[in-house]
Amino acid sequence: MLFNSGIFALFFATFFPAYLLVRRNIFWRNILLIVSSYAFYGWWDARFLILVAVSTSVDYLAALGASGKPVRQVDGLKSAAYLAAVTAGSLLFTGRDWWLAAPVAAGTLAAAGWVRVIRRATPARQPRLWLYLSLGTNLGILAFFKYFNFFVGSLTAALDSIGVSIHSPTLSIILPVGLSFYTFQAISRTVDSYRRQFEPQYSIVNYAAYHAFFPQLVAGPIERAQRLMPQFESVRPLDLKTFGSGALLFVWGLYQKVVIADNVAPIADAVFSAPAGQSAAATCAALLAFALQIYCDFSGYSNMARGLARCLGFELRINFNLPYFARTPSEFWQRWHISLSTWLRDYLYIPLGGNRKGRSRMYGNLMITMLLGGLWHGAAWNFVVWGGFHGAIQVLYRVLGIDALLERRPPATVGGIVLHLAAWSVTMTLVLIGWVFFVTHTLPDTVTVLGNLLGTSGYPHDAFATLAAYAAPLALVEMYQRASGRLEILNTGPFLLRYTAALSVLLAIIAFSARSGRQFIYFDF
Numbered sequence: 001m002l003f004n005s006g007i008f009a010l011f012f013a014t015f016f017p018a019y020l021l022v023r024r025n026i027f028w029r030n031i032l033l034i035v036s037s038y039a040f041y042g043w044w045d046a047r048f049l050i051l052v053a054v055s056t057s058v059d060y061l062a063a064l065g066a067s068g069k070p071v072r073q074v075d076g077l078k079s080a081a082y083l084a085a086v087t088a089g090s091l092l093f094t095g096r097d098w099w100l101a102a103p104v105a106a107g108t109l110a111a112a113g114w115v116r117v118i119r120r121a122t123p124a125r126q127p128r129l130w131l132y133l134s135l136g137t138n139l140g141i142l143a144f145f146k147y148f149n150f151f152v153g154s155l156t157a158a159l160d161s162i163g164v165s166i167h168s169p170t171l172s173i174i175l176p177v178g179l180s181f182y183t184f185q186a187i188s189r190t191v192d193s194y195r196r197q198f199e200p201q202y203s204i205v206n207y208a209a210y211h212a213f214f215p216q217l218v219a220g221p222i223e224r225a226q227r228l229m230p231q232f233e234s235v236r237p238l239d240l241k242t243f244g245s246g247a248l249l250f251v252w253g254l255y256q257k258v259v260i261a262d263n264v265a266p267i268a269d270a271v272f273s274a275p276a277g278q279s280a281a282a283t284c285a286a287l288l289a290f291a292l293q294i295y296c297d298f299s300g301y302s303n304m305a306r307g308l309a310r311c312l313g314f315e316l317r318i319n320f321n322l323p324y325f326a327r328t329p330s331e332f333w334q335r336w337h338i339s340l341s342t343w344l345r346d347y348l349y350i351p352l353g354g355n356r357k358g359r360s361r362m363y364g365n366l367m368i369t370m371l372l373g374g375l376w377h378g379a380a381w382n383f384v385v386w387g388g389f390h391g392a393i394q395v396l397y398r399v400l401g402i403d404a405l406l407e408r409r410p411p412a413t414v415g416g417i418v419l420h421l422a423a424w425s426v427t428m429t430l431v432l433i434g435w436v437f438f439v440t441h442t443l444p445d446t447v448t449v450l451g452n453l454l455g456t457s458g459y460p461h462d463a464f465a466t467l468a469a470y471a472a473p474l475a476l477v478e479m480y481q482r483a484s485g486r487l488e489i490l491n492t493g494p495f496l497l498r499y500t501a502a503l504s505v506l507l508a509i510i511a512f513s514a515r516s517g518r519q520f521i522y523f524d525f
Helices: 006-022 026-042 046-066 073-094 098-120 126-161 179-194 204-211 225-233 240-272 280-311 329-335 338-352 359-377 381-400 402-408 414-439 443-453 461-484 495-512
Strands: none
Touching: 006 026, 026 046, 026 073, 026 204, 026 225, 046 073, 046 098, 046 126, 046 179, 046 204, 073 098, 073 204, 098 126, 126 179, 179 204, 179 225, 179 338, 204 225, 240 280, 240 443, 240 461, 240 495, 280 414, 280 443, 280 461, 329 338, 329 381, 329 414, 338 359, 359 381, 381 402, 381 414, 381 443, 402 414, 414 443
16 A cells, blocks of 8 residues: 555545544554555555564563563463464465465464573573574575565576586565564664663554554564654544644655655666666666665655655654755764664664774674675665675775864865865765666676666767756755755745645645556665
């Protein structure tokens, strides 16, 4: 169910009046959120609700145990009952694939066996064993559905290159929408509980509503339990001003998606679907189009998710902060997909040692983090290379001390302005080169595109004119946001100015929306 679809409009129009009736009762409000979120997610494929329930059931218990709280028998029964109810409901809805009940039952028995091992362990070891249960379950599901064929295929190719031929199994595995997002969110809650940074409570209803919250379930932002979970354990304030603010944030995200991203996408598709023989100008236009497309597509989704959540009284974190104004690669990652970059920092880079064990170790930790961050985006070598490219340029910038140089030379003088503009230009060039690795389907296509960029032929006037038409309004808005520090453009300024701008954006959506709607790019990750 896409935010920019008629069926979602009907869904929300049905859901919201019911939400208003129960929003002051925490239990029934969260029950409604669970049912509605499962209906929203199950619209793609109701069978995958079982995976959401598995993650919910396991991490409900694991976070309690990892925090040092006693996991009672009744808690285990609640967890098992919840999983059984969701499994039965999803299979009844689809009316097929009853065989899925068998692996769910087997997994439940395996988890029960692990729980028995935990209970026999010393109290000091039990929190770590509960953490292992969470990591093993979530990463195991992620590895199977997202990476099984990639790892098997890569191993087969590596053995074949040294003359060893094997028959490798391949499976027709469908990647569940949003799996990487809700898996990382579940892991972070259990890890934070283990670190004593978050205290989980005993209500499985509250946790299930948090875990499946439909505005951010399928493409983030990846939230932290200590920030968002308390919102599901309290009555959320909601008035007309809050609702209006959320609605305007949603409208701005919708504009980014259907007016900008979807309209420039054909320029990118025309080249990257068949890069061989493309001119340098066409390739350059396509690369600029993709940079604009992926930014407006994903930041548009994040703004719509935040807007919808605010309409319900919830507040989600900012996921994008003007990333194309970054002057260094590290600053880019502080502004782009913030919820993922901070997750990788807190749960991978810092546990590896961060910058605490010398410069060489720091560079190695940074490269490992970025390589795995690239792999998170997709089971293909082009994503790994993309992550490695960003890791390498961050290491290079640190070796050269460019970030520190820019801090010492603020843009307060003519020389400082020139320095910062030059740094911005170089960083944006590197980011654009990085997008080549991201958008191409194979490494040979990557080489072809990079070779095309070095050519001199062709000049697609229409493509550049189209890009300018859609990019110029966004550039003006973001320059204002950068200068003022106000990111929510339709929620700032005097009343007349705000609503004139909002009306203009609504009219632009009506007049200039792309004829064919597209799925959000990050649904694939």
